[in-house]
Amino acid sequence: MSASSRFRMFIDNEFVESASGEWFTTDNPFTGRPFAEVASANEEDVDRAVRSAHRAFNAPEWKGLTASQRGELLLRLADLIAAHVEELAVAEVRDNGKLISEMRAQIAYMPQWYRYYGGLANKVEGAHLPSDKKNTINFTRYEPLGVVAAIVPWNSPLLLLAWKLAPALAAGNTVVVKPSEFTSTSITPFMELVKDAGFPAGVVNVVTGTGPTVGAELVRHPLVRKVAFTGGETAGVAIAEAAGRRLIPATLELGGKSANVVFADANLDNAAKGVIGGIFAATGQTCVAGSRLLVQREIADEFIERLLAIARTARMGDPLSTDTQVGPVTTPVQLGKILRHIEDAKAEGARCVLGGGRAERPECGTGWFVEPTIFTDVTPQMRLAREEVFGPVLAIMPFDTDEEAVSLANSTDYGLAAGVWTSDLKRAHRMAEQLQAGSVWINTYRTSAPMSPFGGYKRSGLGREGGADAIKQYLQVKSVWIDLNDEYPSPFVMRL
Structure with a gap:
């Protein structure tokens, strides 16, 4: 050199x-x-x-x-x-x-x-x-x-x-x-x-x-x-x-294991964009990554299809190109960690509905890329639901009631951030109060400002x-x- x-x-x-x-x-x-x-x-x-x-x-x-x-x-x-x-x-x-x-x-x-x-x-x-x-x-x-x-x-x-x-x-x-x-x-x-x-x-x-x-x-x-x-x-x-x-x-x-909570009354198009941005933007390498999607059961199937439709179009490649939407993982050590999390999730019974491994696309060249990955059939006891992956891997869990959503969202040792997607103003305020997170975003995700405090609860x-x-x-x-x-x-x- x-x-x-x-x-x-x-x-x-x-x-x-x-x-x-x-x-x-x-x-x-x-x-x-x-x-x-x-x-x-x-x-x-x-x-x-x-x-x-x-x-x-x-x-x-x-x-x-x-x-x-x-x-x-x-x-x-x-x-x-x-x-x-x-x-x-x-x-x-x-x-x-x-x-x-x-x-x-x-x-x-x-x-x-x-x-x-x-x-x-x-x-x-x-x-x-x-x-x-x-x-x-x-x-x-x-x-x-x-x-x-x-x-x-x-x-x-x-x-x-x-x-x-x-x-x-x-x-x-x-x-x-x-x-x-x-x-x-x-x-x-x-x-x-x-x-x-x-x-x-x-x-x-x-x-x-x-x-x-x-x-x-x-x-x-x-x-x-x-x-x-x-x-x-x-x-x-x-x-x-x-x-x-x-x-x-x-x-x-x-670290964080942040939950994005989507209710049936939400604007689902906006929520889908917010969830995708929360986990696949920055290749999931952000402490506030919305790595857990909690979606109300009555809309779960429809919402997951919306997510998949967007995620399948993600363009990977050179991060210096303005056309690229998902870039590489920053270090080979982190690449290995993400891939191990993916394999462990499969072994524990989670169902991989998108991605699930290292990206081998021509546009990824020799870089450290992981395919945007989505798992369903995730339970709170699984490692994927409890540990920070710090990569483009989403764990989806359904819920029925507001109380169940809060319980699932708060069920990790982390409490850095959370997202809530709803059209109900009262529900939004209740969730903001009950979620154990230093930042709670309502109908948005992953935003910050110098005049706003940022930090975490718990670990x-x-x-x-x-x-x-x-x-x-x-x-x-x-x-x-x-x-x-x-x-x-x-x-x-x-x-x-």
Whole structure:
């Protein structure tokens, strides 16, 4: 490979190689072949990045900025992202295999997160508190935590980084980013924009490498004061344990086994499109994938035929083509996991009515493709109904009553999202109240906004990203007391 195919880390506003000089390869999911090399960080590199962020946190170039000035930097970054949508979108597609049409839309919308938190930076307010002590003033102030470790997954690296980076910087923290080892290259052109926006050296740093080496060392580092993680449950539990031992906060957005609930009174054409989009868009590689379809029994046969009619027309192929509707799986490891889930579902007695294996179509070439797959005759006890597949595999279960729908929807250990399709406004409100999910979409699916909180119930995670309250998860509150009395009372008695 040429030197131009090498992607370096970003530390102290410079693109640098690893201390060891080692590299690892990253693959293009459409071709199934390596296309670049990425710097392979070790403990020394993590320490260098964290110490750079720690110095920046205490340096006047960052610490001396007002909240309004921090907000202006975020607004400038938002404008730069908007001017480089195509470059960033193509970089994402080459690395994770998602559709260019989706990535263009996603990157074009991404500046809204930086604009939202850029505007929110100078609106974090403490409070003057009432006091029951004469001549005493008590007020609160919010202060940044310090160095934040932002660990992002491979399915939407830049967008999910925005959910962490924007509020962390708005709050006055500095950040060390650890992208997935499977999708580390799109971060390079983005860091060019961070630098061009004028952020001081060390405020944002990037270390690249594996989770067990780089991610674990980052969470363990004594100067890291918070971890923000999106990814799998196993890694999330390990991060929570490590953060707990250090008594630092962790925001965790983990897996899901989300239900799309379709009632007989729904607009079935819209519901069918929503269900298809919920599971086959992004090749099912999204934490909110509507991987369980709960459909009212009286319309089940008709609705499944509608789904099959749409799904059979799905065009697979090059994700850089605007005609493609289903792209490749991002990693060969994930490809194997999806195929094992499919075989296990067949062995457990689920009936495969569409797909059911690796795609061998000519237009898929040598890439890591799975046919859009639909199973019926699924029971709640089956692995397919309980575990996250993270691929284009839909499990269908019928229900009769509202109560049964709620029971089925809530019958997993996860609670990230849910969809409800109905024309009954009262039913919609009841379902929104009773479903154990951090996001409930009524007559829509898979939508988000920077002003809306996002996160999960149960094993889907801890904390929330998005919305005004999210910035406080990157702040700590301080209570300040001022005594105005002329004479101090007895030093041996606590002032109550």
